[in-house]
Amino acid sequence: MMQPFDARLGAELAGFRRDGVYKRLLYLDSPQAPRARMEGIGEVIVLSSNNYLGLCNVPEVVAAGKAALDRFGAGTASVRFICGTFTVHRLLEQACARLVGTAASLSFVSCWNANEAVPGTLLGENDIVISDQLNHASIIDGIRLAKAITKCQTAVYRHADLTDLTEKLVAAKDRRVRMVVTDGVFSMEGAIAKLPELADICRKHDAVLVVDDSHATGVLGKTGRGTAEHFGMVGEVDIITSTLGKALGGAAGGFVASSANVCDYLTQRARPQLFSNALPPTVAASALASVEYLEQHPERVEQLRQNTRYFRDQLLASGFKPIPGETPIVPVILGETAKAIEMSNQLLAEGVFVTGFGYPVVPQGQARIRCQVSAAHSRDDLDQALSAIRTVGQRLGIV
Numbered sequence: 001m002m003q004p005f006d007a008r009l010g011a012e013l014a015g016f017r018r019d020g021v022y023k024r025l026l027y028l029d030s031p032q033a034p035r036a037r038m039e040g041i042g043e044v045i046v047l048s049s050n051n052y053l054g055l056c057n058v059p060e061v062v063a064a065g066k067a068a069l070d071r072f073g074a075g076t077a078s079v080r081f082i083c084g085t086f087t088v089h090r091l092l093e094q095a096c097a098r099l100v101g102t103a104a105s106l107s108f109v110s111c112w113n114a115n116e117a118v119p120g121t122l123l124g125e126n127d128i129v130i131s132d133q134l135n136h137a138s139i140i141d142g143i144r145l146a147k148a149i150t151k152c153q154t155a156v157y158r159h160a161d162l163t164d165l166t167e168k169l170v171a172a173k174d175r176r177v178r179m180v181v182t183d184g185v186f187s188m189e190g191a192i193a194k195l196p197e198l199a200d201i202c203r204k205h206d207a208v209l210v211v212d213d214s215h216a217t218g219v220l221g222k223t224g225r226g227t228a229e230h231f232g233m234v235g236e237v238d239i240i241t242s243t244l245g246k247a248l249g250g251a252a253g254g255f256v257a258s259s260a261n262v263c264d265y266l267t268q269r270a271r272p273q274l275f276s277n278a279l280p281p282t283v284a285a286s287a288l289a290s291v292e293y294l295e296q297h298p299e300r301v302e303q304l305r306q307n308t309r310y311f312r313d314q315l316l317a318s319g320f321k322p323i324p325g326e327t328p329i330v331p332v333i334l335g336e337t338a339k340a341i342e343m344s345n346q347l348l349a350e351g352v353f354v355t356g357f358g359y360p361v362v363p364q365g366q367a368r369i370r371c372q373v374s375a376a377h378s379r380d381d382l383d384q385a386l387s388a389i390r391t392v393g394q395r396l397g398i399v
């Protein structure tokens with residue numbers, strides 16, 4: 001049985017290669033940073049990382065992980081309610097709640113798990129969850145799972161279309177709970193959710209608002225508290241999910257931040273909590289140090305904003321047309337997948353690491369390269385990357 005099965009997968013993989021959509025893994029042989037050492041290539045400028053604040057490698061974050069390894073060992077060797085949980089988890093959860101402005105938070109081994117836990121645990125048969133069309137895959141899969149487990153209803157509204165959302169909420173007025181889920185920052189576009197309008201609509205239609213702030217935590221708002229701070233609405237989002245694997249140290253992990261009851265209910269019933277190990281203490285301690293670092297260094301967030309503005313302005317001045325916006329996610333649409341992959345390959349040959357994205361990650365015909373700016377990029381890093389982007393863009397006839 002295994003042999004034909006394996007052969008079929010091999011044939012499909014060959015098809016991916018033939019179609020130019022095969023993703024090869026690129027190995028770094030140094031910490032994630034504005035400049036990293038890539039196996040087989042040498043030093044590259046990294047414009048393809050969610051290390052928005054450059055915290056992956058700051059000494060405080062690394063030292064906290066090492067100290068936690070010495071103090072707690074590698075882990076508890078089972079799930080939290082069975083084997084106990086480490087005090088550093090409680091400190092981390094208090095810090096995450098403080099950062100995003102909620103009463104409580106609960107950590108998960110990934111934001112993927114957090115997004116899976118929310119609808120599948122908090123909704124039931126008489127409820128509905130309504131999701132933005134461009135939400136992250138983890139939200140989509142979390143909702144699919146919720147539908148299968150709880151028999152809740154599901155609906156999708158056109159991206160950022162408030163009229164469509166309102167119509168769907170009106171149609172769902174008899175449901176016990178209406179839950180609306182949106183990304184805070186949409187990862188492939190860099191667009192910011194229309195939070196004031198969404199919160200208003202949710203209030204009017206008595207709906208629970210869930211915002212996945214994975215690309216906004218540490219990024220948006222004057223002090224990096226996320227989409228809510230960006231709009232002056234800290235404390236007004238019902239449920240926030242976010243990752244510890246991007247701006248907050250970049251290792252792994254995620255959390256749900258909300259009321260004490262929501263977090264306690266998830267502790268009691270969320271299957272990724274009950275049947276999977278906790279975040280390793282090393283990772284929890286590094287993430288905690290990252291939150292504390294962010295609280296003490298709001299100037300990093302301002303630096304990120306300045307770097308983003310500079311990078312976007314320079315791209316425009318060179319004739320590129322990035323999707324307009326103000327977040328450090330700067331996508332340039334190129335059309336066909338093969339073109340995005342070709343540009344990414346040529347940039348890598350010039351020592352600049354930028355990923356090309358094609359179908360099915362983004363819609364057909366909207367393949368793109370996605371540049372991501374960090375607070376840790378120096379002007380020299382950005383200028384060198386921009387020069388390579390210009391050279392390759394001219395070579396490929398893009399500008």
Ligand SMILES: Cc1ncc(COP(=O)(O)O)c(C=O)c1O
Nearest residue numbers: 110111112136187214243245254
């Ligand atoms: C919007 C969004 N939500 C959730 C996730 C998943 O986060 P994690 O890596 O912590 O599972 C990602 C990661 O790409 C994301 O972009």
